[in-house]
Amino acid sequence: MKANYRRAGGFTLVELLVVIVIIAALAGLSAPVILKQRKAADRTEALNNIKQVGMMLFEFDNEYGNFPDNETAQDVKDATGTELTFGGNFSNDYFRQMLAGGGGKSEKPFWCKTLQSPKKADDNFSVPAKALEAGEVGFSYIMASQTQGQSSSGEPSRPVIVTPSYKFQPDWTFDPEPYAGKAVVLRLDNSATPMQIREDNKKVSTNSGKTLGDVGDQTPWGVDLNPVMRAPQPRGGGN
Numbered sequence: 001m002k003a004n005y006r007r008a009g010g011f012t013l014v015e016l017l018v019v020i021v022i023i024a025a026l027a028g029l030s031a032p033v034i035l036k037q038r039k040a041a042d043r044t045e046a047l048n049n050i051k052q053v054g055m056m057l058f059e060f061d062n063e064y065g066n067f068p069d070n071e072t073a074q075d076v077k078d079a080t081g082t083e084l085t086f087g088g089n090f091s092n093d094y095f096r097q098m099l100a101g102g103g104g105k106s107e108k109p110f111w112c113k114t115l116q117s118p119k120k121a122d123d124n125f126s127v128p129a130k131a132l133e134a135g136e137v138g139f140s141y142i143m144a145s146q147t148q149g150q151s152s153s154g155e156p157s158r159p160v161i162v163t164p165s166y167k168f169q170p171d172w173t174f175d176p177e178p179y180a181g182k183a184v185v186l187r188l189d190n191s192a193t194p195m196q197i198r199e200d201n202k203k204v205s206t207n208s209g210k211t212l213g214d215v216g217d218q219t220p221w222g223v224d225l226n227p228v229m230r231a232p233q234p235r236g237g238g239n
Helices: 013-064 070-080 091-100
Strands: 140-143 159-163 182-187 192-196 228-230
Touching: 013 070, 013 091, 013 159, 013 182, 013 192, 070 091, 091 140, 091 228
Parallel strands: none
Antiparallel strands: 140 159, 140 228, 159 182, 182 192
16 A cells, blocks of 8 residues: 655645635735725825915915915015016915915915825925926816916805826816715815816716806806816926
């Protein structure tokens, strides 16, 4: 009678392959759940940060009469003597005014995770070139016109800060990827909410069926304003 020998504590090749297949299957099942949880966490961080920026906006409005715009840029320089640069067409340029005068003590609230701003701000703004440099801002800034900022006395439902703009373009389109199909919007009443991004045109619908940038009847802008969205400056982007 032949003895049946088997190496103690070892695995046959077939057993090892079965284990690998099981592990791969479990990983495949859990990956979508993990991805969804991560996007939810990123969206929560964006909501927290946008509320902090909202508080800075209202402090700035209280001090300078309205939110940052082309006129307040000179007022901030005169009041603070800052060497930070405010000229440009990106949200970074307008948000710098709050770092210089208006309650801004850190770059970090201006950041949120998007495909164009994957790494957090380094919080180094000791020299003008480092203050909210390209890639350190994730939020778009909405102005009442090309040169004029909004104010806290405006229509409460008007959006003032929003993320994530699609490829950092100022055309009122939004990227559904970072926050599982949602955009994060701050309004003048200081409410911050996630809103659904439409699949057909990457825009965000309002309760009236219009989109955030639409003007006219049944919009928060009415017929007298032509709002402008200032997108963040991506790394490598120019002015």
